Amino acid sequence: MTDLAQSDRVAKAAAMRAAGVDPFPARGVVPQPISELLAGAGTAAEPGPLVGKTVTIAGRLLAPRDFGKLIFAPIVDRTGRVQIGLRRDSLTEWWPQRKWLDAGDQLGVTGELGFTQKGEITVWASEVKLLAKSYAPPPEKWHGLADVEQRYRRRYVDLWATEGVMDVFIKRSKIVSGIRRFLEAQGYLEVETPTLHPIFGGATARPFVTHHNALGCDFYLRIAPELYLKRLIVGGLERVFEIARNFRNEGISTRHNPEFSMLELYEAQADYRRMMEIAEQMLERLALDINGTTKVTFRGAEYDLKAPFQRVRYPDLFRQQNGCEFDDEPAVRQRAKELGLTDPGNYWKLMNDVFEATCEKLLTGPVFCTDYPVPICPLAKTNPHDPKTAERFELFLGGMELGNAFTELNDPAEQERRFEEQVASKDEEAPGEVDVDYVQALEYGMPPTGGLGIGIDRLVMVLTGQDTIRDVLLFPAMRPLSATQAPEASAEGAPAAAKETH
Protein backbone atom coordinates (compact mmCIF):
# COMPACT_ATOMS: atom_id res chain seq x y z
CA MET A 1 0.00 0.00 0.00
CA THR A 2 1.25 3.50 -0.71
CA ASP A 3 1.58 6.26 1.83
CA LEU A 4 -1.61 7.80 0.46
CA ALA A 5 -3.73 5.11 2.08
CA GLN A 6 -5.09 6.38 5.38
CA SER A 7 -4.98 3.90 8.22
CA ASP A 8 -8.40 4.87 9.53
CA ARG A 9 -9.95 4.11 6.15
CA VAL A 10 -8.17 0.78 5.95
CA ALA A 11 -9.41 0.05 9.46
CA LYS A 12 -12.98 0.81 8.37
CA ALA A 13 -12.66 -1.75 5.59
CA ALA A 14 -11.44 -4.30 8.14
CA ALA A 15 -14.41 -3.50 10.37
CA MET A 16 -16.73 -4.01 7.41
CA ARG A 17 -15.23 -7.39 6.64
CA ALA A 18 -15.56 -8.38 10.30
CA ALA A 19 -19.25 -7.48 10.05
CA GLY A 20 -19.63 -9.60 6.93
CA VAL A 21 -19.80 -6.66 4.49
CA ASP A 22 -17.41 -6.68 1.53
CA PRO A 23 -15.75 -3.25 1.09
CA PHE A 24 -14.91 -4.21 -2.52
CA PRO A 25 -17.94 -6.16 -3.75
CA ALA A 26 -17.69 -7.84 -7.13
CA ARG A 27 -21.01 -6.56 -8.44
CA GLY A 28 -22.11 -2.99 -8.90
CA VAL A 29 -25.62 -1.65 -9.29
CA VAL A 30 -27.58 -0.80 -12.43
CA PRO A 31 -27.50 2.99 -12.34
CA GLN A 32 -29.21 5.72 -14.26
CA PRO A 33 -26.86 8.44 -15.57
CA ILE A 34 -27.19 11.46 -13.29
CA SER A 35 -27.63 13.92 -16.15
CA GLU A 36 -30.58 11.87 -17.43
CA LEU A 37 -32.20 11.88 -14.03
CA LEU A 38 -31.73 15.64 -13.67
CA ALA A 39 -33.16 16.29 -17.13
CA GLY A 40 -36.31 14.34 -16.29
CA ALA A 41 -36.85 15.99 -12.91
CA GLY A 42 -38.08 19.41 -13.94
CA THR A 43 -37.05 22.54 -12.10
CA ALA A 44 -39.28 24.16 -9.50
CA ALA A 45 -41.05 21.81 -7.15
CA GLU A 46 -42.57 21.33 -3.76
CA PRO A 47 -40.22 20.25 -1.01
CA GLY A 48 -40.42 16.54 -0.32
CA PRO A 49 -40.25 13.39 -2.40
CA LEU A 50 -41.59 13.18 -5.92
CA VAL A 51 -43.87 10.28 -5.29
CA GLY A 52 -43.33 7.26 -7.49
CA LYS A 53 -39.99 8.35 -8.95
CA THR A 54 -37.47 5.92 -7.55
CA VAL A 55 -34.00 6.04 -9.09
CA THR A 56 -30.68 4.29 -8.70
CA ILE A 57 -27.40 6.14 -9.16
CA ALA A 58 -23.77 5.19 -8.76
CA GLY A 59 -20.69 7.33 -8.42
CA ARG A 60 -18.16 8.91 -6.15
CA LEU A 61 -19.23 10.34 -2.81
CA LEU A 62 -17.87 13.84 -2.16
CA ALA A 63 -17.87 16.22 0.82
CA PRO A 64 -20.56 14.75 3.09
CA ARG A 65 -22.31 17.15 5.48
CA ASP A 66 -23.40 15.27 8.57
CA PHE A 67 -26.15 16.66 10.80
CA GLY A 68 -26.36 13.72 13.14
CA LYS A 69 -29.63 12.25 11.95
CA LEU A 70 -29.36 13.58 8.41
CA ILE A 71 -26.50 13.60 5.92
CA PHE A 72 -26.24 15.48 2.62
CA ALA A 73 -23.54 14.72 0.10
CA PRO A 74 -22.98 15.06 -3.64
CA ILE A 75 -22.51 12.02 -5.84
CA VAL A 76 -20.68 12.47 -9.15
CA ASP A 77 -20.69 10.20 -12.13
CA ARG A 78 -19.34 10.77 -15.66
CA THR A 79 -22.44 12.71 -16.63
CA GLY A 80 -22.95 15.02 -13.69
CA ARG A 81 -23.55 15.57 -10.02
CA VAL A 82 -26.56 15.23 -7.76
CA GLN A 83 -27.12 15.50 -4.02
CA ILE A 84 -28.15 12.51 -1.95
CA GLY A 85 -29.97 12.81 1.36
CA LEU A 86 -29.51 10.09 3.98
CA ARG A 87 -32.04 10.11 6.82
CA ARG A 88 -31.84 7.95 9.89
CA ASP A 89 -35.59 7.46 9.85
CA SER A 90 -35.62 6.03 6.31
CA LEU A 91 -32.46 3.95 6.74
CA THR A 92 -32.85 2.58 10.26
CA GLU A 93 -31.20 -0.76 9.62
CA TRP A 94 -28.33 0.66 7.54
CA TRP A 95 -27.75 3.75 9.72
CA PRO A 96 -24.79 2.47 11.84
CA GLN A 97 -22.91 1.78 8.57
CA ARG A 98 -22.68 5.53 7.85
CA LYS A 99 -19.57 5.50 10.02
CA TRP A 100 -17.84 3.40 7.36
CA LEU A 101 -18.29 6.06 4.70
CA ASP A 102 -15.65 8.56 3.63
CA ALA A 103 -15.40 11.24 0.99
CA GLY A 104 -14.16 9.57 -2.16
CA ASP A 105 -15.97 6.25 -1.67
CA GLN A 106 -17.72 4.61 -4.60
CA LEU A 107 -21.40 4.43 -3.74
CA GLY A 108 -24.61 3.04 -5.19
CA VAL A 109 -27.77 4.77 -3.98
CA THR A 110 -31.44 3.98 -4.57
CA GLY A 111 -34.15 6.35 -3.48
CA GLU A 112 -36.94 8.71 -4.32
CA LEU A 113 -36.12 11.82 -6.28
CA GLY A 114 -37.19 14.99 -4.50
CA PHE A 115 -36.24 18.42 -3.30
CA THR A 116 -34.96 19.95 -0.08
CA GLN A 117 -36.32 22.98 1.73
CA LYS A 118 -33.83 25.07 -0.23
CA GLY A 119 -35.07 23.59 -3.51
CA GLU A 120 -32.02 21.42 -4.18
CA ILE A 121 -32.82 18.31 -6.15
CA THR A 122 -31.99 15.31 -4.01
CA VAL A 123 -32.10 11.53 -4.08
CA TRP A 124 -33.65 10.61 -0.72
CA ALA A 125 -31.96 7.28 -0.15
CA SER A 126 -33.83 4.14 0.74
CA GLU A 127 -30.85 1.90 0.01
CA VAL A 128 -27.11 2.58 0.13
CA LYS A 129 -24.39 0.22 -1.04
CA LEU A 130 -20.67 0.84 -0.72
CA LEU A 131 -19.28 -0.28 -4.09
CA ALA A 132 -15.60 0.34 -3.36
CA LYS A 133 -13.79 1.80 -0.38
CA SER A 134 -11.50 4.74 -1.08
CA TYR A 135 -8.34 4.42 1.00
CA ALA A 136 -6.75 7.60 -0.32
CA PRO A 137 -8.47 10.84 0.66
CA PRO A 138 -9.67 13.17 -2.08
CA PRO A 139 -7.87 16.50 -2.61
CA GLU A 140 -8.70 19.56 -0.58
CA LYS A 141 -12.27 20.44 -1.46
CA TRP A 142 -11.93 24.18 -2.02
CA HIS A 143 -8.97 24.20 -4.34
CA GLY A 144 -8.90 20.67 -5.69
CA LEU A 145 -5.59 19.62 -7.18
CA ALA A 146 -3.81 22.90 -7.80
CA ASP A 147 -0.33 21.50 -8.37
CA VAL A 148 -0.21 20.94 -12.13
CA GLU A 149 2.37 18.22 -11.80
CA GLN A 150 0.03 16.25 -9.53
CA ARG A 151 -2.86 16.91 -11.88
CA TYR A 152 -1.00 15.28 -14.77
CA ARG A 153 0.58 12.50 -12.77
CA ARG A 154 -2.69 11.61 -11.07
CA ARG A 155 -5.17 12.32 -13.81
CA TYR A 156 -7.42 9.65 -12.27
CA VAL A 157 -8.02 12.18 -9.50
CA ASP A 158 -7.88 15.33 -11.60
CA LEU A 159 -10.73 14.12 -13.81
CA TRP A 160 -13.31 14.32 -11.03
CA ALA A 161 -11.60 16.73 -8.66
CA THR A 162 -10.93 19.60 -11.04
CA GLU A 163 -13.82 21.46 -12.59
CA GLY A 164 -14.06 21.18 -16.37
CA VAL A 165 -11.35 18.55 -16.89
CA MET A 166 -13.70 15.67 -17.62
CA ASP A 167 -15.63 17.85 -20.02
CA VAL A 168 -12.51 18.54 -22.12
CA PHE A 169 -11.88 14.83 -22.57
CA ILE A 170 -15.51 14.05 -23.32
CA LYS A 171 -15.32 16.73 -26.00
CA ARG A 172 -12.09 15.28 -27.30
CA SER A 173 -13.80 11.95 -27.78
CA LYS A 174 -16.68 13.65 -29.59
CA ILE A 175 -14.25 15.50 -31.86
CA VAL A 176 -12.54 12.26 -32.85
CA SER A 177 -15.82 10.47 -33.50
CA GLY A 178 -17.03 13.56 -35.40
CA ILE A 179 -13.99 13.33 -37.65
CA ARG A 180 -14.74 9.68 -38.35
CA ARG A 181 -18.37 10.44 -39.10
CA PHE A 182 -17.44 13.31 -41.41
CA LEU A 183 -14.95 11.29 -43.42
CA GLU A 184 -16.94 8.08 -43.57
CA ALA A 185 -19.86 10.05 -44.98
CA GLN A 186 -17.58 10.97 -47.87
CA GLY A 187 -16.58 7.40 -48.61
CA TYR A 188 -13.33 7.36 -46.67
CA LEU A 189 -12.00 4.12 -45.23
CA GLU A 190 -10.27 4.15 -41.85
CA VAL A 191 -7.07 2.12 -41.91
CA GLU A 192 -4.23 1.19 -39.58
CA THR A 193 -0.63 1.24 -40.76
CA PRO A 194 2.56 0.25 -38.94
CA THR A 195 3.92 2.17 -35.99
CA LEU A 196 7.30 0.44 -36.26
CA HIS A 197 9.08 1.79 -39.33
CA PRO A 198 12.34 0.46 -40.76
CA ILE A 199 12.99 3.90 -42.32
CA PHE A 200 11.51 7.06 -40.87
CA GLY A 201 9.88 9.48 -43.27
CA GLY A 202 6.82 11.55 -44.11
CA ALA A 203 8.01 14.45 -41.94
CA THR A 204 11.21 16.03 -40.70
CA ALA A 205 11.86 15.07 -37.09
CA ARG A 206 14.19 13.12 -34.90
CA PRO A 207 12.77 9.65 -34.25
CA PHE A 208 12.70 7.28 -31.30
CA VAL A 209 14.62 4.07 -31.95
CA THR A 210 13.68 0.64 -30.68
CA HIS A 211 14.91 -2.88 -31.32
CA HIS A 212 13.20 -6.02 -32.52
CA ASN A 213 14.85 -9.04 -30.92
CA ALA A 214 13.65 -11.80 -33.24
CA LEU A 215 14.39 -9.89 -36.43
CA GLY A 216 17.63 -8.59 -34.98
CA CYS A 217 17.19 -5.07 -36.28
CA ASP A 218 16.26 -1.59 -35.13
CA PHE A 219 12.97 0.10 -35.88
CA TYR A 220 11.89 3.70 -35.60
CA LEU A 221 8.61 4.70 -33.99
CA ARG A 222 6.76 6.45 -36.78
CA ILE A 223 7.07 10.22 -37.10
CA ALA A 224 4.20 10.22 -39.63
CA PRO A 225 2.01 7.61 -41.34
CA GLU A 226 2.17 9.44 -44.68
CA LEU A 227 4.25 7.08 -46.81
CA TYR A 228 2.21 4.01 -45.83
CA LEU A 229 -1.09 5.73 -46.48
CA LYS A 230 0.03 6.75 -49.96
CA ARG A 231 1.05 3.16 -50.64
CA LEU A 232 -2.62 2.36 -49.98
CA ILE A 233 -3.63 4.91 -52.64
CA VAL A 234 -1.36 3.00 -55.04
CA GLY A 235 -3.16 -0.08 -53.77
CA GLY A 236 -6.46 1.32 -55.03
CA LEU A 237 -8.24 2.14 -51.75
CA GLU A 238 -8.69 5.68 -53.15
CA ARG A 239 -9.93 7.39 -49.98
CA VAL A 240 -8.18 6.49 -46.73
CA PHE A 241 -7.56 8.07 -43.39
CA GLU A 242 -5.77 7.15 -40.21
CA ILE A 243 -5.86 8.67 -36.76
CA ALA A 244 -2.27 7.92 -35.91
CA ARG A 245 -0.16 8.30 -32.81
CA ASN A 246 3.12 9.81 -33.98
CA PHE A 247 6.37 9.96 -32.01
CA ARG A 248 8.98 12.68 -32.30
CA ASN A 249 12.07 12.74 -30.14
CA GLU A 250 12.09 16.46 -29.58
CA GLY A 251 11.34 19.15 -27.04
CA ILE A 252 8.22 19.35 -24.91
CA SER A 253 6.31 22.63 -24.88
CA THR A 254 2.81 24.01 -24.61
CA ARG A 255 2.31 22.89 -28.23
CA HIS A 256 4.50 19.76 -28.36
CA ASN A 257 4.29 16.33 -26.77
CA PRO A 258 6.66 13.50 -27.77
CA GLU A 259 3.69 11.37 -28.76
CA PHE A 260 0.77 13.10 -30.39
CA SER A 261 -2.24 12.26 -32.52
CA MET A 262 -2.44 13.14 -36.16
CA LEU A 263 -5.26 12.77 -38.63
CA GLU A 264 -3.94 12.04 -42.08
CA LEU A 265 -6.20 11.52 -45.06
CA TYR A 266 -5.54 10.88 -48.75
CA GLU A 267 -7.96 11.10 -51.64
CA ALA A 268 -7.33 9.97 -55.19
CA GLN A 269 -8.26 12.48 -57.91
CA ALA A 270 -8.06 15.31 -55.38
CA ASP A 271 -5.56 18.14 -55.09
CA TYR A 272 -4.60 20.63 -52.41
CA ARG A 273 -7.56 22.85 -53.22
CA ARG A 274 -9.94 20.02 -52.44
CA MET A 275 -7.98 19.46 -49.22
CA MET A 276 -8.66 23.07 -48.23
CA GLU A 277 -12.37 22.47 -48.70
CA ILE A 278 -12.28 19.32 -46.62
CA ALA A 279 -10.30 21.04 -43.88
CA GLU A 280 -12.53 24.09 -43.57
CA GLN A 281 -15.77 22.13 -43.87
CA MET A 282 -14.64 19.58 -41.32
CA LEU A 283 -13.53 22.21 -38.80
CA GLU A 284 -16.74 24.18 -39.22
CA ARG A 285 -18.81 21.02 -38.76
CA LEU A 286 -16.85 19.98 -35.65
CA ALA A 287 -17.12 23.42 -34.05
CA LEU A 288 -20.89 23.40 -34.57
CA ASP A 289 -21.22 19.85 -33.24
CA ILE A 290 -19.06 20.44 -30.17
CA ASN A 291 -19.81 24.04 -29.24
CA GLY A 292 -22.94 24.88 -31.19
CA THR A 293 -21.15 27.82 -32.80
CA THR A 294 -18.28 28.36 -35.22
CA LYS A 295 -16.73 30.93 -32.89
CA VAL A 296 -13.90 29.71 -30.70
CA THR A 297 -11.76 31.44 -28.08
CA PHE A 298 -8.12 30.46 -28.02
CA ARG A 299 -5.40 32.11 -25.94
CA GLY A 300 -7.53 35.12 -25.26
CA ALA A 301 -8.59 35.84 -28.84
CA GLU A 302 -11.74 34.94 -30.71
CA TYR A 303 -11.71 33.18 -34.08
CA ASP A 304 -14.45 32.11 -36.44
CA LEU A 305 -14.21 28.66 -38.00
CA LYS A 306 -16.96 29.38 -40.50
CA ALA A 307 -15.94 28.22 -43.98
CA PRO A 308 -14.40 29.38 -46.25
CA PHE A 309 -11.16 30.29 -44.53
CA GLN A 310 -8.87 33.05 -45.68
CA ARG A 311 -6.09 32.17 -48.16
CA VAL A 312 -2.72 33.81 -48.48
CA ARG A 313 0.15 32.83 -50.77
CA TYR A 314 3.52 32.16 -49.13
CA PRO A 315 5.50 34.02 -51.83
CA ASP A 316 3.23 37.07 -51.52
CA LEU A 317 3.42 37.18 -47.75
CA PHE A 318 7.17 36.73 -47.89
CA ARG A 319 7.60 39.59 -50.37
CA GLN A 320 5.26 41.85 -48.44
CA GLN A 321 7.07 41.38 -45.13
CA ASN A 322 10.65 41.25 -46.40
CA GLY A 323 10.71 43.32 -49.57
CA CYS A 324 12.29 40.57 -51.63
CA GLU A 325 11.46 37.28 -53.35
CA PHE A 326 12.01 34.11 -51.33
CA ASP A 327 14.54 32.83 -53.87
CA ASP A 328 16.57 36.04 -53.99
CA GLU A 329 19.38 34.49 -51.97
CA PRO A 330 21.60 37.58 -51.42
CA ALA A 331 18.64 39.71 -50.34
CA VAL A 332 17.22 37.00 -48.08
CA ARG A 333 20.61 36.39 -46.48
CA GLN A 334 20.91 40.12 -45.86
CA ARG A 335 17.45 40.12 -44.34
CA ALA A 336 18.34 37.19 -42.09
CA LYS A 337 21.37 39.15 -40.87
CA GLU A 338 19.14 42.15 -40.07
CA LEU A 339 16.86 39.88 -38.09
CA GLY A 340 19.79 38.44 -36.18
CA LEU A 341 19.11 34.88 -37.35
CA THR A 342 21.91 32.34 -37.24
CA ASP A 343 22.63 30.49 -40.47
CA PRO A 344 21.53 26.84 -40.13
CA GLY A 345 23.91 26.02 -42.98
CA ASN A 346 21.22 25.51 -45.56
CA TYR A 347 19.74 28.35 -47.59
CA TRP A 348 16.20 27.00 -47.67
CA LYS A 349 16.14 26.44 -43.94
CA LEU A 350 17.41 29.97 -43.46
CA MET A 351 14.77 31.31 -45.81
CA ASN A 352 12.06 29.51 -43.88
CA ASP A 353 13.48 30.90 -40.62
CA VAL A 354 13.05 34.37 -42.12
CA PHE A 355 9.48 33.49 -43.04
CA GLU A 356 8.71 32.20 -39.56
CA ALA A 357 10.28 35.23 -37.93
CA THR A 358 8.47 37.77 -40.05
CA CYS A 359 5.25 36.17 -41.29
CA GLU A 360 3.96 33.42 -39.01
CA LYS A 361 2.77 35.81 -36.31
CA LEU A 362 0.47 37.39 -38.89
CA LEU A 363 -1.23 34.06 -39.54
CA THR A 364 -3.91 34.43 -36.89
CA GLY A 365 -6.51 32.93 -39.14
CA PRO A 366 -7.98 30.57 -39.54
CA VAL A 367 -5.96 30.93 -42.74
CA PHE A 368 -4.46 28.69 -45.38
CA CYS A 369 -0.91 29.72 -46.25
CA THR A 370 -0.33 28.29 -49.72
CA ASP A 371 2.29 27.65 -52.38
CA TYR A 372 5.44 26.86 -50.42
CA PRO A 373 8.89 26.92 -52.02
CA VAL A 374 9.62 23.57 -53.68
CA PRO A 375 12.86 22.81 -51.77
CA ILE A 376 11.04 22.66 -48.42
CA CYS A 377 8.34 20.33 -49.78
CA PRO A 378 10.01 17.00 -50.59
CA LEU A 379 6.72 15.10 -50.84
CA ALA A 380 4.61 17.66 -52.71
CA LYS A 381 3.96 18.17 -56.38
CA THR A 382 5.35 21.27 -58.06
CA ASN A 383 2.85 23.87 -59.22
CA PRO A 384 2.25 23.21 -62.95
CA HIS A 385 2.29 26.95 -63.73
CA ASP A 386 5.09 27.93 -61.32
CA PRO A 387 8.19 25.71 -60.99
CA LYS A 388 9.35 27.58 -57.87
CA THR A 389 6.43 26.66 -55.65
CA ALA A 390 4.71 23.44 -54.64
CA GLU A 391 0.99 22.76 -54.30
CA ARG A 392 1.11 22.82 -50.56
CA PHE A 393 -0.60 24.68 -47.75
CA GLU A 394 -0.41 24.91 -44.02
CA LEU A 395 -3.43 25.80 -41.93
CA PHE A 396 -2.84 28.28 -39.11
CA LEU A 397 -4.92 29.51 -36.22
CA GLY A 398 -3.63 31.92 -33.62
CA GLY A 399 -0.11 31.62 -35.03
CA MET A 400 -0.19 27.86 -34.40
CA GLU A 401 0.14 25.33 -37.19
CA LEU A 402 -2.94 23.13 -37.24
CA GLY A 403 -2.56 21.31 -40.51
CA ASN A 404 -0.40 20.62 -43.52
CA ALA A 405 -1.46 19.40 -46.95
CA PHE A 406 -0.37 19.03 -50.52
CA THR A 407 -1.04 17.67 -53.90
CA GLU A 408 1.07 14.54 -53.57
CA LEU A 409 4.20 14.04 -55.58
CA ASN A 410 3.57 10.89 -57.63
CA ASP A 411 6.50 10.95 -60.08
CA PRO A 412 8.76 8.13 -58.83
CA ALA A 413 11.96 9.49 -60.42
CA GLU A 414 11.42 12.93 -58.98
CA GLN A 415 10.55 11.47 -55.58
CA GLU A 416 13.71 9.39 -55.62
CA ARG A 417 15.77 12.49 -56.47
CA ARG A 418 14.27 14.42 -53.55
CA PHE A 419 14.85 11.54 -51.14
CA GLU A 420 18.48 11.39 -52.29
CA GLU A 421 18.86 15.11 -51.57
CA GLN A 422 17.49 14.57 -48.06
CA VAL A 423 19.84 11.66 -47.40
CA ALA A 424 22.79 13.66 -48.77
CA SER A 425 22.03 16.52 -46.38
CA LYS A 426 23.14 14.24 -43.49
CA ASP A 427 20.66 16.13 -41.37
CA GLU A 428 19.87 14.49 -38.04
CA GLU A 429 16.22 14.80 -38.94
CA ALA A 430 16.64 13.34 -42.41
CA PRO A 431 16.39 9.60 -43.00
CA GLY A 432 19.65 7.68 -43.36
CA GLU A 433 18.60 5.93 -46.53
CA VAL A 434 16.19 6.34 -49.43
CA ASP A 435 12.85 4.58 -48.91
CA VAL A 436 13.27 2.39 -51.95
CA ASP A 437 10.06 0.48 -51.33
CA TYR A 438 8.06 3.71 -51.41
CA VAL A 439 9.66 4.75 -54.70
CA GLN A 440 8.84 1.31 -56.03
CA ALA A 441 5.22 1.73 -54.98
CA LEU A 442 5.09 4.97 -56.98
CA GLU A 443 6.56 3.14 -59.96
CA TYR A 444 3.35 1.11 -60.12
CA GLY A 445 1.49 4.41 -60.61
CA MET A 446 -0.24 6.55 -58.00
CA PRO A 447 -3.21 8.55 -59.31
CA PRO A 448 -3.29 12.33 -58.77
CA THR A 449 -3.85 12.57 -55.02
CA GLY A 450 -4.46 15.16 -52.37
CA GLY A 451 -3.35 14.59 -48.78
CA LEU A 452 -4.06 16.42 -45.55
CA GLY A 453 -2.71 16.13 -42.03
CA ILE A 454 -4.30 17.76 -38.99
CA GLY A 455 -2.91 17.74 -35.47
CA ILE A 456 -5.73 16.31 -33.38
CA ASP A 457 -4.37 17.56 -30.07
CA ARG A 458 -4.01 21.10 -31.34
CA LEU A 459 -7.45 20.96 -32.90
CA VAL A 460 -8.87 19.87 -29.54
CA MET A 461 -7.00 22.77 -27.89
CA VAL A 462 -8.72 25.20 -30.23
CA LEU A 463 -12.19 23.66 -29.94
CA THR A 464 -12.07 23.37 -26.14
CA GLY A 465 -10.22 26.62 -25.43
CA GLN A 466 -7.21 25.00 -23.74
CA ASP A 467 -3.92 26.88 -23.99
CA THR A 468 -1.54 24.00 -23.47
CA ILE A 469 -1.39 20.63 -25.20
CA ARG A 470 -1.03 18.89 -21.81
CA ASP A 471 -4.57 19.88 -20.93
CA VAL A 472 -5.95 17.92 -23.88
CA LEU A 473 -3.78 14.84 -23.27
CA LEU A 474 -5.02 12.45 -20.58
CA PHE A 475 -1.50 11.46 -19.65
CA PRO A 476 0.99 14.00 -21.00
CA ALA A 477 4.65 13.04 -21.11
CA MET A 478 6.40 13.46 -17.76
CA ARG A 479 9.77 12.51 -16.46
CA PRO A 480 9.27 9.24 -14.56
CA LEU A 481 9.63 9.44 -10.80
CA SER A 482 12.60 7.47 -9.54
CA ALA A 483 11.93 4.14 -7.84
CA THR A 484 12.62 5.58 -4.40
CA GLN A 485 10.12 8.36 -4.92
CA ALA A 486 7.37 6.22 -6.40
CA PRO A 487 5.84 4.18 -3.60
CA GLU A 488 4.06 1.79 -5.97
CA ALA A 489 7.40 0.96 -7.58
CA SER A 490 9.18 0.11 -4.36
CA ALA A 491 10.27 -3.50 -3.95
CA GLU A 492 8.96 -3.69 -0.36
CA GLY A 493 5.48 -2.62 -1.41
CA ALA A 494 4.99 -5.39 -3.96
CA PRO A 495 4.50 -8.48 -1.75
CA ALA A 496 2.00 -6.70 0.50
CA ALA A 497 0.02 -5.55 -2.51
CA ALA A 498 0.11 -9.06 -3.97
CA LYS A 499 -1.36 -10.46 -0.79
CA GLU A 500 -4.13 -7.88 -0.97
CA THR A 501 -5.24 -9.11 -4.40
CA HIS A 502 -5.39 -12.83 -5.18
Added chain:
RNA sequence: GGGCGCGUAGCUCAGUCGGUAGAGCAGCUGGCUUUUAACCAGCUGGUCGUAGGUUCGAGUCCUACCGCGCUCACCA
Protein backbone atom coordinates in the same frame (compact mmCIF):
# COMPACT_ATOMS: atom_id res chain seq x y z
C1' G B 1 20.43 22.83 -23.18
C1' G B 2 19.99 28.53 -21.23
C1' G B 3 17.23 32.10 -18.03
C1' C B 4 13.50 32.95 -14.23
C1' G B 5 10.42 30.83 -10.42
C1' C B 6 8.57 27.04 -7.15
C1' G B 7 9.18 22.53 -3.66
C1' U B 8 6.84 23.24 4.30
C1' A B 9 1.09 18.07 7.26
C1' G B 10 -2.94 13.63 2.89
C1' C B 11 -4.68 18.61 0.17
C1' U B 12 -4.34 24.32 -0.24
C1' C B 13 -0.97 27.59 1.75
C1' A B 14 1.60 31.09 5.72
C1' G B 15 6.34 31.19 8.10
C1' U B 16 9.12 38.65 9.30
C1' C B 17 16.09 40.08 10.77
C1' G B 18 18.86 33.05 11.16
C1' G B 19 16.33 31.84 17.46
C1' U B 20 10.80 26.04 20.20
C1' A B 21 7.00 24.20 12.99
C1' G B 22 1.73 27.38 11.86
C1' A B 23 -3.50 27.94 9.70
C1' G B 24 -7.70 26.18 6.84
C1' C B 25 -9.51 21.73 4.65
C1' A B 26 -9.21 16.33 5.17
C1' G B 27 -8.87 12.60 9.40
C1' C B 28 -10.36 11.09 14.72
C1' U B 29 -13.93 12.01 19.25
C1' G B 30 -18.48 14.41 20.74
C1' G B 31 -22.99 17.49 19.38
C1' C B 32 -26.71 18.80 15.75
C1' U B 33 -33.01 16.42 10.74
C1' U B 34 -32.37 20.88 5.38
C1' U B 35 -26.78 21.57 4.13
C1' U B 36 -24.55 23.54 -0.62
C1' A B 37 -16.81 25.01 0.92
C1' A B 38 -22.56 23.24 6.75
C1' C B 39 -21.64 24.66 11.78
C1' C B 40 -19.77 24.18 17.19
C1' A B 41 -16.10 21.97 20.82
C1' G B 42 -11.78 19.01 21.46
C1' C B 43 -7.77 15.98 19.37
C1' U B 44 -4.33 13.93 15.85
C1' G B 45 -1.03 14.76 11.96
C1' G B 46 6.00 17.24 9.92
C1' U B 47 12.93 13.54 7.42
C1' C B 48 10.49 21.77 5.82
C1' G B 49 12.52 17.95 -2.07
C1' U B 50 17.81 15.42 -1.35
C1' A B 51 22.96 15.87 0.09
C1' G B 52 26.67 18.89 1.77
C1' G B 53 28.43 23.76 3.80
C1' U B 54 28.42 28.47 6.92
C1' U B 55 26.78 29.28 12.07
C1' C B 56 26.37 28.60 19.14
C1' G B 57 21.83 27.82 16.27
C1' A B 58 19.25 26.85 9.34
C1' G B 59 12.43 25.94 6.84
C1' U B 60 15.16 30.71 6.39
C1' C B 61 21.92 32.01 4.12
C1' C B 62 25.57 29.33 0.45
C1' U B 63 26.78 25.09 -3.07
C1' A B 64 25.44 20.85 -5.79
C1' C B 65 21.75 17.61 -7.21
C1' C B 66 16.43 15.92 -8.01
C1' G B 67 11.45 17.22 -9.54
C1' C B 68 7.84 20.63 -11.58
C1' G B 69 6.19 25.23 -13.97
C1' C B 70 6.98 29.51 -17.15
C1' U B 71 10.12 31.20 -20.97
C1' C B 72 13.94 31.04 -24.80
C1' A B 73 16.34 27.66 -28.02
C1' C B 74 14.74 23.27 -30.59
C1' C B 75 10.26 21.56 -33.11
C1' A B 76 9.28 22.79 -41.72
